[in-house]
Amino acid sequence: MIKLGHKIIGTGKKNIIVLHELMGNYKNYEPTFTYLDTDSFTYIFVDLRGYGLSKEIEGNYSCNEASNDIKNLITYLNLDDVTLLAHSMSTLIAQKIALIDARVSKLILVTPIPPSGIKLPQIAQDKLINEMSENKNKIEEIVYSASKRHNKIWAKTRIKMAYEASTLSARVGYMKMYLETDFSNEVENINIPIKIIVGKYDFPIFGIKSITKLFSNYYNNLEIIECQEAGHYPMLECPVYFASKIEEFVNKK
Template sequence: MGHFIEVEAGVRVYVEDIGQGQPVLFVHPWPLNSNFFERQVGPLAANGFRFIGIDLRGYGKSDKPWHGYDFDTMARDIKAVIDFLRLDNVVLAGFSIGGPIAIRYLSLYGDTGISKLLLMAAAAPSYTQRKDFKYGKKRSEVDLLISQINQDRPRQLTLYAKMYFKQRKSAQFLAWFQSLGLEAGAHSMVHSMISLRNEDVRGELNSIRVPTAIFHGKKDRSCPFELAKELKNRIPRSVLIPFRSSGHGLNWDEPEKFNAELIRFLKSSKV
């Protein structure tokens, strides 16, 4: 079932809602949408879980306003979805940019109604290097990416698709992956990347109290594995699950392992 949910006056986001049981709310990576998780839907529904996939504002079928691509606003959109669907006992699952957005959600709204946190290839705690943080992208690298998006977005998405995965993918798969990115607004992609460049959730990690699993590819070229180790060290009650043969797109590089670890985490009473 699909829902269009108004998150603020004149702005609706699209939400896929499939299955029954405990809700697992997925926050997708830049610059894709909830279809990126299509291979997780079946295993979740078959194991008694409810897939909730949000297309963040600016992406997929959602509206694409000029404003609102900071982490605070996107976390507020998630809160509006949770409230509209009256979700409880939610597993909040953030992938890449969805990771720091999920962390910001907990920082702003607490963990009432949230039972677990799953961070997948998370662009956190800081996507970019800082004076006191040596991991992640250089600010100049992000600025170059923004420039390339503005100059030739289809070409940049083609290059991004080839970098995203460690395991070889068919031309048809890469074309599908690129098509997900082309559904995004060009301005949405740029404004979100600016947020990724500027935002920093390091100070919000030690307040996370829900059981947390960190899934991360050892060969991730977008968000280096060192980011996952930083998250593990800073988040109480967290466990790090490495994916040794995966790049950034670990749910497609090692799908069987990913789904098995996902179901194991969801069913576990403790991490």
């Protein structure tokens, strides 16, 4: 059994496991650290295989592998009740974990991917994976197209973070994961409260109308909010708001 690298902040009784997106690692959440209630909560920021604190751990980067890695970490940390918080790519993993581990009592999904994954025509899918595999300007293209409202320093910082956060094989592997994974026929078994956070300035596919339509087909106990000053990165763009909304939801009975 491998043990994923992780950073623990806080000593509170309420446990929140935090997962990252494709082009970052636990450092994406650093702007929120100052605003976390570390007396009431324990935050466990986890890096998946090939990322950050787990950069040296190789794998097949599948949804099943990642989900079982987190399940094993929950056991290793001796936790009996956790909230899972995930961002973008890892929201798919978080939903899968909720299916296989009854210790997950709540989900927080930030700019999420539905349990059906992201569907693209095969030609478009192959092109995207090939461009990411070549490691030539695909990250730059994604960042610049999503960052038109911010200055050049923001874009440069995001690009630098993306390249430093992970190995190329991990980025390509997890991209394949969310393009090829579909467990939508299973999620009727997820009956825990779910909060979704989207950004007003995100890509339309992650916009509140699209996400509401998609996720309402799968879940009943669902709350969706829109961060008015964020795009795809509420934790970076609006850290105080982000931390506040997380803890508000976890405290909700």
